[in-house]
Amino acid sequence: MERYQEIERSIITKYRKPLWKKFINGVNEYKLIQEGDKIAVCISGGKDSMLMAKLMQEVQRHGIMH
Incomplete structure (x- = not known):
């Protein structure tokens, strides 16, 4: 398994909840995404934008x- 796949998997399994x-909760509270x-999604390559892209x-x- 490639390193990026391990990282992606850990986000899903360990940190997903x-x-x-x-x-x-933030998306719902502020009605950020509607049907x-x-x-x-813009990705700068930083940890925060990579996590946002995965979410x-x-x-x-x-x-x-909801």
């Missing part, structure tokens, strides 16, 4: 749970 919960929205990828795969 605390990160995902805070992310989804039918098209979202562009948005999870939204794309699984949707937002």
Whole structure:
């Protein structure tokens, strides 16, 4: 398994619950994503933007749970 795949897997398995919960709570509280929205994600390469990209990828795969 490539290093990036290990990192991605650890985000999903180890950190998904605390990160995902805070992310989804913020999205829902501030109504940041609505049905039918098209979202562009810019990545600078920093840890914060890479994590945001991964969280948005999870939204794309699984949707937002209200």
